[in-house]
Amino acid sequence: MRQESFWSACEAITGPATVELEWKQLAGEHYEAAKAFLRPMQELATRYPCMRSYTCGCDHRVVIYSDDDIVAACTCNPRACDTFRLTKSDIIIYELDRPALYRAMAKTLPLDIQVTDIPHLRWTDQIGFYTPQKGFRLPVFLTIQTEPDNFRNTVLDLLARNRESFILMAPTHDLCETDSKELLNNRQTVFLALSDIFRIDESGVFVVDEAYAAVMEALICQSADVQKPDEAQPVCRIPKSVFDQEENYRIIWLHGKKLEALGKKQAEVVRILHDAAKRGRPEMTFASIAVKMTDSPTRMSDVFRYNDSRSVLVKHVKADIYRLNV
Numbered sequence: 001m002r003q004e005s006f007w008s009a010c011e012a013i014t015g016p017a018t019v020e021l022e023w024k025q026l027a028g029e030h031y032e033a034a035k036a037f038l039r040p041m042q043e044l045a046t047r048y049p050c051m052r053s054y055t056c057g058c059d060h061r062v063v064i065y066s067d068d069d070i071v072a073a074c075t076c077n078p079r080a081c082d083t084f085r086l087t088k089s090d091i092i093i094y095e096l097d098r099p100a101l102y103r104a105m106a107k108t109l110p111l112d113i114q115v116t117d118i119p120h121l122r123w124t125d126q127i128g129f130y131t132p133q134k135g136f137r138l139p140v141f142l143t144i145q146t147e148p149d150n151f152r153n154t155v156l157d158l159l160a161r162n163r164e165s166f167i168l169m170a171p172t173h174d175l176c177e178t179d180s181k182e183l184l185n186n187r188q189t190v191f192l193a194l195s196d197i198f199r200i201d202e203s204g205v206f207v208v209d210e211a212y213a214a215v216m217e218a219l220i221c222q223s224a225d226v227q228k229p230d231e232a233q234p235v236c237r238i239p240k241s242v243f244d245q246e247e248n249y250r251i252i253w254l255h256g257k258k259l260e261a262l263g264k265k266q267a268e269v270v271r272i273l274h275d276a277a278k279r280g281r282p283e284m285t286f287a288s289i290a291v292k293m294t295d296s297p298t299r300m301s302d303v304f305r306y307n308d309s310r311s312v313l314v315k316h317v318k319a320d321i322y323r324l325n326v
């Protein structure tokens with residue numbers, strides 16, 4: 001099922017942050033799935049959408065007399081509808097939970113999450129780096145704007161700050177007008193919409209659309225022109241005499257020594273670190289390993305206990321950094 005409305009909602013709401021009712025109205029049938037990407041903020045709303053079926057046109061003003069005496073008054077002149085009552089939970093503001101969104105992407109995409117706030121650039125984050133098998137590394141940005149002009153200014157700003165290719169994401173294609181597209185294309189920069197990247201699966205959860213992820217990888221390789229032989233870093237080949245695996249990483253050969261019966265999580269960790277080693281960037285933080293796993297552990301020692309002979313597969317480089325021991 002392709003969804004548009006949650007992502008359109010993100011571009012209709014400043015922040016994006018608003019009360020539950022407005023998220024429900026704008027995200028429509030995708031609201032249930034979208035809840036995983038929303039989190040409550042500390043502040044309470046001072047405005048509330050009109051709840052009549054034919055709205056008066058104003059955002060009602062919230063007046064808090066006490067915790068259990070809260071009302072929303074029409075601010076139209078002359079007044080067009082009646083004041084209605086609200087509860088405290090009605091006026092809680094929910095914002096897009098960006099970290100949850102990034103984690104959901106990193107489960108499937110080769111995304112190394114290193115969130116950085118960009119000074120003086122509103123509603124824009126550097127999420128981290130896109131690091132596919134091809135052996136390159138592109139910065140990834142997410143901007144959430146509500147107007148095409150602000151979107152264009154963000155594009156200009158990012159192009160000025162980044163001399164190399166990068167990936168720019170936004171909730172939908174709607175604000176990326178022709179001139180913004182040209183600006184991005186001229187610099188071999190890739191624009192992606194979250195509405196293409198995510199789909200809602202059978203259990204009602206937003207997941208990365210694997211079919212689109214493959215299209216995306218091809219698009220990124222082509223547009224960012226990273227396959228020039230003199231620029232692309234070769235995929236790092238690890239000789240089979242050093243490392244080999246069977247049965248989906250349940251059996252590993254390390255320097256000719258056989259390690260058997262790896263647990264599900266152990267096999268996952270080894271596969272993730274092997275992929276990273278093949279990409280020529282073998283070192284990974286524990287968090288970026290955990291996020292790619294089906295069921296994230298809290299620490300490496302939960303996966304490889306210190307007295308487990310199979311723990312020789314993973315090398316603890318320093319602090320929170322691990323690599324495959326090859």
Ligand SMILES: [Zn+2]
Binds near residue numbers: 051052081
């Ligand atoms: Zn009203």
Ligand SMILES: [Zn+2]
Binds near residue numbers: 080
């Ligand atoms: Zn009104």
